[in-house]
Amino acid sequence: MSLNDPRWGNRGGGDNRGGGDNQGPPDLEELWRDFNRRLSGMFGRNGAPGGGGDGGGGGKGPGPEFSFRQFGGGIGLIAAFAAVIWLASGFYIVDASQRGIVLQFGRFQESTEPGLRWRLPYPIQSHELVNLTGVRTVEIGYRGSERNKVLKEALMLTDDENIVNIQFAVQYVLKDPQAYLFSNRNADDSVIQAAETAVREIVGKSKMDFVLYEGREQVAANAQKLTQDILDRYTTGIQVSKVTMQNAQPPEQVQAAFDDAVKAGQDRERQKNEGQAYANDVIPRARGAASRLLEEADAYKGRVVAQAEGDASRFKQVYAEYAKAPEVTRQRLYLDTMQQVLSNSSKVMVDAKGNGNLLYLPLDKLMQVTAAPGSVPAGEPAQLPRAATPAGAENTITPPRADALSGESRTRETTRNRERGER
Secondary structure (H helix, E strand, C coil): CCCCCCCCCCCCCCCCCCCCCCCCCCCHHHHHHHHHHHHHCCCCCCCCCCCCCCCCCCCCCCCCHHHHHHHHHHHHHHHHHHHHHHCCCCCEEECEEEEEEEEEEEEEEEEECCEEECCCCCCCEEEEEEEECEEEEECCCCCCCCEECCCCHHHHEECCCCCCEEEEEEEEEEHHHHHHHHHHCCCCHHHHHHHHHHHHHHHHHCCHHHHHHHCCCHHHHHHHHHHHHHHHHHCCEECCCCCCCEEEEECCCHHHHHHHHHHHHHHHHHHHHHHHHHHHHHHHHHHHHHHHHHHHHHHHHHHHHHHHHHHHHHHHHHHHHHCCCCCHHHHHHHHHHHHHHHHHCCCCCCCCCCCCCCCCCHHHHHHHHHHHHHCCCCCCEEEECHHHCCCCCCCCECCCHHHHHCCCHHHHHHHHHHHHHCC
């Protein structure tokens, strides 16, 4: 009967409480009683306690056959529905960052790529999803924070028989899900043990200062390589991406003494650096001064040798001319010598043609003027006091030149000795 039928929900002609034209919703109590009758019929019981109904007089003829068919049909429907649900349970989804591992009766069957996949339902086949791109981290020597130390893992012995406290973390990813699941039991624990073994081996071959200071990065790099070798040897299917040294320090019991030793070492290095800086400042200057003195000595040597060679050559030339004309050469030498002497000495010019016959030369004033070269400009004659000279006399003093005094002092002394000898 269609739901749109206006007679749907009528109580029927056998019910004295309603007529055939009565329309409305079905009686829930009647529906529930009908459901109970049908359920009782499925289990081989009559619909009414008194045996009424269609069988009449409590007869049992058609009742069991109808109940058996109903029961068989319900079981088939339930079995079909259960079979559909059981087959649908074999569907599963693999994300892009995952790989699916299908097991058949607990044994590896295949590896599936990302997407919607189906397998035989449980208990024939099962599956596991393994994340390949997620970075996993294990902590060695601490848990969660560096303050939560695990001394059993952190304390290690160095090559120079010192104990250090090392805390580090290992980051890894999966490269072979099948090996990760089936080759080892608790592969994550294998990473912890392999990393701890690798770091202990490296620290045991290194000095304490190297582990604590300048070699921390190298220790981490070597630990990563050695850990990867161990995991590959165990075929764990794990790829170590990074080993990070979180903390490396001596034990707390000797921390104060170690700090003192470190401070003393730093003071030593500082003093060495200061000494090296001072040496870098002094040694180049000393080498420069030594090089300058050597250059000056070589220049002086060259000058003296050249001057001696020049004097010898000049003497030979003069001697050759003297051998040709002795008198002329002697007179020429005398004039050259007098010119050289007079050009390098103070001169007094006196006008003797004046009316005065008495000449008074204030030698003390002349000596003072000559001894004070800063009082008279170089190259200008010094005027004598007017009272010290005769009337009409013009007296001038020319101070010697500085270069001539320094370069020709030996020649002047020679000339003076010669003049004294002639007198």
